[in-house]
Amino acid sequence: MISDTPAMTAGGMHGLSSVRERTARALLGERPLARLWHQIRHEWQFQRWLVLVEWLLLGGAALASLEEKPGTLADLTLTPAFFLALLITGRSVRADAPCNTDVMSHTRPVGRATVWGAKVLFFTFTLLLPFVVQALPQFRGFSFGAVEWFGVVMGTLLPAAVLGTLTAVLLSHARSMRESTALGFLALVLITGLVVAMANLSDDNDKMLCGAGVAAVMLIFSALTSWWLLSVRTSRCLSLACLLLGGATACALPFAWGWGWDWRQVPRLAYTATPLSLHIGSAPASGGQVLWPSLHLVGLPPDHVASVIALAPVSLEKAPWPPKGVISSDYTSVNTTTGMESQLPRWMTENHTEALAAHYPPGSLWLGYPVDDPRGPSLAGVLKHTLKTEPKAAEKPWRLRVAISRMHRVFSRPLGEAIREPMRVASPTPGCRLDFRLGMLDVPSYGGQILFAGRLEHRFPLLVPEGSHARIRPLGYLPQQNFMAVLHSPALGEVRVGQETEDPSSPDEPAVFFSGHSRRANFTLPHPRAQMDMTGLTLEKWVAESTLDLWWPEEKGTLDLEITAEQMAEALAAENKLRPISR
């Protein structure tokens, strides 16, 4: 085995130029760091222009990621940057490929380990770290803490490191340019397959994600080890064995991680802050939230709101609860003819607006936009629908499941300020962000409206747990993020609730170790048309006198309340006595 330390002495170097003398002196000394630095400089000299182009492309990609719709610019920067990084890696590895007899890697005085180490450091600082840095700006404003930022860094670093080390180790085995090309294509196919597989890992499967994270680390380690074995120990067999073993284990790991440590799992959140109970009949004197005219929830603290997940009979058999197709939920709508259930993009109701009313002057006129069915089905309607599938529903006990949220004011600025510059608001829980700006001050339709163009982004690194508690999944799926825009005009005694675009979220953008989706979140606020027409109030004056607040519901947990059959009958009877609500 050739020693790592150069054997030649200064006396052996005859007739060299001054530059070479200095180089030789540096090489001939036993200073590993100096040799390392020399090799890194050599790598830089060899590839500096390509690296500069790479940095330029990554800079462009970083800028593109900050745009509302990255689109074409992202395609034109990130894709070439990806290929260029592979090219830089390939050229560097090929220049000192241990198996290639055309290069003199075995006899260079700088030492094989130093060459290997320098290349690893060179790739790390010129390719890997800039790639990680370019990915960071797009995650600003999501209320990330240290844990989440760690997840972002690892989520970006691991796939890139996997690609880089695999490319390096495969190309280091090439003995000729032809083999390099073939192995390069093989690397590309493998890498593409890996990336697609990792990007399509369901972010609902925590164990698989954890396994994938460990697999990525294992793959990096085995590829580095394999490369080291080949470059330094010149043992091709050992290198291949290490690579194959590591690769096979890494590929199987995500699927076999069932027994492993699931650090992403977080406990479900049950609401226990205050005791809640149901009141049947007309509104209780102590107040409470109206769920139905004859059913009230008592005991909610201020700013807290209950959303109905389901009101359904409990079956004595061990059938899953809640059953499919409940029409009592605030989160879904059911076509009573076809039975098809669809998720409601907007699940916040008047109850959420009522919770805010205490923060604004009493007697204010609250204005909003029409909703299709503000009242929802009556208790009688719920029972009638349930009887179609559960004929004995009236005789069974019922259960009411509610989700409790607390309304947080996350933004409060004079309207004039919100109009002048783009705004960014983070949700109370990490991972969600609303960016909005003035779209149009005077949309002429419906007497005039202000349109704010907004975008609700959700991004989260999948290698770390999402929050301290699992998000509520009414009926098995995550509800769409809702928020409420409120415009207060104290001079007019009016409070306006904005209307938000009901735009469904885009499908998850496939990304390795990240979940991300976004949707348009435009919202409009009506002008005080009557005041403008009758009193000459100008738009500018109204803007100057108004304040824009954004309220966001923070999940506080779920709660089940049992209702006996007798109580249900009592509630139905009470509903009948109260003024029937026509539709």
Added chain:
Amino acid sequence: MNLTLHQFNKEFRYLRPRWLVFLAALLVDLAFNMEWILALNTEGVTMIADMLFSAGLWIIGWWLALSTAPEDEAEGGAAFVRTRPLPRHAFVASRGLVWLLLIMLPMTLEVGLYLTLQHRPWSDVGLGMAEELWATSSMAFWVISAALLFRGWEIYLALVVFLAVWGANYGRTVVDFVFEHLSIESSWRTLPVLEPARFIQAAWWIGPAMVLLLLWHQRHHWHVVKRLSAFALLLLITYGLAASPLVKNPFDEPLEQAQIQQLAQAQPVVMRADSFRFTEGVDDQLRSLLNVSAVAEMDGLPRDVMPFWTSNKTVIRQNGHELPMLPPERTRTSGPGMINLWLFEHSLSGALNAGGPEKILAMNSAPEHGRFPFSRMQIPQDLKTPVDVDMHLTAVWARLRELGRAPLQAGARIHSPEAELEVLEVRKNVGARGEPAPGQVTLLVRQSLRTLSDRHAMWPAQPLLSLHAPGKKLLWQNSMQGGNDWRAMRLGWVQMIMEMTFGEVMNAGTGVTEQNLGSQQLVWIKPDYLGTSRHHVQVRDVSLQGNGSISLGGLHSVTALHQRENPRTRFLAAVRQGRVPLADAPIEEAARYVASVYTASAAYEQRRQQDPPGQLVWPGDDREVADLVAPFLLKHPELVQRLNFVTESALSYEIMNSALVQAGVPGFERRPGQPIYRRTVSLPEWPGATQKFESDLWLTDVGNERITSAVVQMLKTRSDDPMRALLASRVPSLGKAWRDFSARPAGKALRYLCKDPAYREKAGAEVSRQYGGLGLTVRFSDRELRIIIAQALMGDSAALSWALRAIGLSREVNPWEAHALLESHESLFGQKITHRQLAQFIRDCRVWTAESFRYDAEKMLWVPQANQ
């Protein structure tokens, strides 16, 4: 042996294994297109398979064409080739033979074999093979040059570049980016496989540049990176050229351009000022704008020939100044490729109506036949002053041709020289996604369409499948397409399978039931592109606010709280809780209070909800609110002119009435129901004679300005003289009635005009003219229905039949249509009906025919026959 052939032999020996791979790929491609493997289906990822197989074949073909023997590659191809006794032209020719014999010929034979196996005429087989030869030969310059430009492993890099730019759509991304920034409109909207002629032409144009690149490289020896970059650039240029307006799609050639030119010169285009509409919109930059649409008419057109209008340039002037226009929407382009899209909104039944009084009517074309969007403009400051419009129009002409008919049953077939159709499945009461959908019919059909150049069935317009009910003479022309898949787009006859869902088929009134569904018909209609004509039109005095255009004012905010409570009581409570000023408050303070009342009124607009139509959900009225506001109008009568009559007219009239009652103006009293002015006055000029006045304040034909002025005067003077003067002025002059009628035909106005012989003739001609321009459909705007009614009132029984059919197909409970239908009954039969009787009227119209009535010419009414 000829040196070229000798070199070809040598190449062939080396390329034989690769050629076998290529032949295998061809066989697999043929098997795929013949559906011997992976049959057409509507599930999963469709259409991608066809593109992948095609792309794979082209990649293998290129790989084969670029492969050269190793001995020809040494030292970059220089050493051995230079010393061989083989002239360069022979070497190049042998490469050409490789392309021709090993790739072009097999691909051409594949097309021939496919068309033969499909039992197509020999002429189609020959044409298909010739077209494939033409398409593949367009790559000759490219592959022969590339084989010499890239040697050894470099060919794989070249293939990667080709795949990235061409196959992976990266090229399209770049081209779109460049076009957008240079403001070039792309002429190509679809996939390369749907418009191959563009790409073939572009490949021919740019191919010689590859030869130049090769010659340059041979002189200056470029590094592989430079060569690949140049190659990629040429590919991008080809892509861009194909997408640009510089390349024409030969399938866009018109069939009867000369005749269309003659027609265009013979018939002037008429655009009436009252047909213009300006509707609010928002562009993708969130700028507010007005969309300008209008109806362009040409008289005497055959029913099966349809022009589709776009504007090349629109200039709109107001008071002599040009108003700023906006560029057209990017998604809206002109050209014959848009015919299918335009036909979605226009009745196809013109192709089927052979004559006779009873027309086939389309069930689901859009109302307002003949209306086209033309341009967009910024919203001007002055919306009241009329504008002058100057338009340079382009008309794309199409003729609707029936390809064939078949019964609506599984297994039914339609066969024509250019297209074939087979119904695989008929699903009743099933929607597009397989969900239960009462009344809908979903078909699974298989189509074969000819894509050869002399008669292309898919371009520029595809055939449209419609359902026809001969019993009721109805046509369902627009279907919702579900899953679909296609094959063999490249091979001359494309095979397609698709799901099509037709809505409202088995609805009440159509005469189609589950039992008789099989006796209905499928009709396949092919739009043929006839040609394009250009026109110049100028229209003066176009109102920016007429014809359903933008309306000023209007509130749209409802209450955000107390939504479950009685909105009527909540409204009153909100008014009482508001900041009520003192009785002697200045006018501005009073105005603020009145404005807050209106804001609260809009918030609680639910109090006016009717369900069923005509019956209030929340009984009551706004009298108490009006009584609270009225004192401020007594103090400041000018406030009346600030009241909102656009969306709160009922409240405004209630307030005015209350103010007049509180002011003690004679004739106004508090009574149940609508406020009414009722007064009997003696006539001084005729002693003993009296004149009785009775009217409500809501005089729709007078105008709010005159009403409010009168009310202000009455409040100031405490006299009702202004009201009587207003009522006296209501009898319109014939001239005014004629002006209003031509813009808004209505039965009552028609009868008024027909009392005068001169206006009778004019009115009749105008009604006939507008009636003739209506689309053959049952879905109308209110205005179009009034035109049909007016024609019926002239004694036209066919028009009466049309009206009855359209009304009979209305949805029984639809408050938005209720007003128009109530008006129709009153106009036709001279009797008012209530909302409660409306559903029965609709049901009766499904049974009634024109023969059920006789025409009373004197009263201009239709009267039921004695036995009805």
